[in-house]
Amino acid sequence: MSETILKFERVSKTYGRKMALHETSFELPAGKIIGLIGTNGSGKSTTLKLMAGLLRPSGGSVAVNGRTVKGRIPELVSFLPDGDYLYPFYTVKQTIRLFGGVYRDFDQIKALEMMSFLELNGDQPVKGLSKGNMARFKMLLALSRQVPLILMDEPLSGLDPLVRGSIIKSLISFIDMDNQTVVLSTHEVAEIEPLLDMAMLIHDGRLRSIREVEEIRSSDRMNLVEWMEAAVSR
Numbered sequence: 001m002s003e004t005i006l007k008f009e010r011v012s013k014t015y016g017r018k019m020a021l022h023e024t025s026f027e028l029p030a031g032k033i034i035g036l037i038g039t040n041g042s043g044k045s046t047t048l049k050l051m052a053g054l055l056r057p058s059g060g061s062v063a064v065n066g067r068t069v070k071g072r073i074p075e076l077v078s079f080l081p082d083g084d085y086l087y088p089f090y091t092v093k094q095t096i097r098l099f100g101g102v103y104r105d106f107d108q109i110k111a112l113e114m115m116s117f118l119e120l121n122g123d124q125p126v127k128g129l130s131k132g133n134m135a136r137f138k139m140l141l142a143l144s145r146q147v148p149l150i151l152m153d154e155p156l157s158g159l160d161p162l163v164r165g166s167i168i169k170s171l172i173s174f175i176d177m178d179n180q181t182v183v184l185s186t187h188e189v190a191e192i193e194p195l196l197d198m199a200m201l202i203h204d205g206r207l208r209s210i211r212e213v214e215e216i217r218s219s220d221r222m223n224l225v226e227w228m229e230a231a232v233s234r
């Protein structure tokens with residue numbers, strides 16, 4: 001595994017006349033859990049899609065694991081999007097098998113282990129899953145891929161505190177930190193803080209800061225919410 005998993009060099013993104021990401025450069029080290037935080041419309045989803053090669057930069061270049069991204073890179077990146085993207089009539093187990101067929105790196109044993117851990121019913125059709133179980137299942141599918149970079153867009157969005165807690169616990173249990181880096185966007189900053197090694201703050205299409213969370217606590221003597229508020233108001 002290369003030491004830098006992700007590199008943005010002067011990356012920008014415009015939608016028509018809207019500048020969603022201003023010229024941005026940064027590097028992310030491998031083997032960390034990184035939170036992408038920012039207010040609504042700040043550019044988090046755009047940044048994640050650029051990382052996954054799902055969007056082309058309007059300027060600059062993106063590299064994953066030392067390779068310049070020219071389009072989709074499913075062999076390097078597992079992306080959990082925020083919309084629904086599964087076949088509704090497939091059961092949980094059928095979907096796991098389908099993923100096993102589509103992605104060579106998909107670890108069906110890990111997926112079935114997670115299914116039991118998360119108490120998901122394998123015979124349940126996807127369309128009948130509750131919102132919380134759907135979120136758990138999508139996380140299971142994202143984490144069962146043996147790829148160096150896992151991206152999650154709002155994995156906690158719209159869920160009650162109990163489900164959020166269970167998702168955070170499973171993230172801790174099932175991320176393979178020796179081989180994987182996880183970048184996840186969220187508004188649930190306080191809840192996710194204990195999970196994160198690093199935080200990236202985006203505001204108004206600009207990267208304001210990337211910091212080690214531990215350093216924010218020890219040097220700045222702030223929690224992540226306080227740091228975010230301070231950085232946005234600067």
Ligand SMILES: Nc1ncnc2c1ncn2[C@@H]1O[C@H](COP(=O)(O)OP(=O)(O)OP(=O)(O)O)[C@@H](O)[C@H]1O
Nearest residue numbers: 015018019020038039040041042043044045046047
């Ligand atoms: N396809 C698009 N066409 C035009 N504008 C877009 C498009 N996608 C995003 N935008 C705009 O770009 C900006 C950044 O959007 P983005 O979805 O990346 O933000 P976000 O931080 O993920 O927001 P949220 O937290 O609300 O999901 C917003 O102003 C949004 O309205």
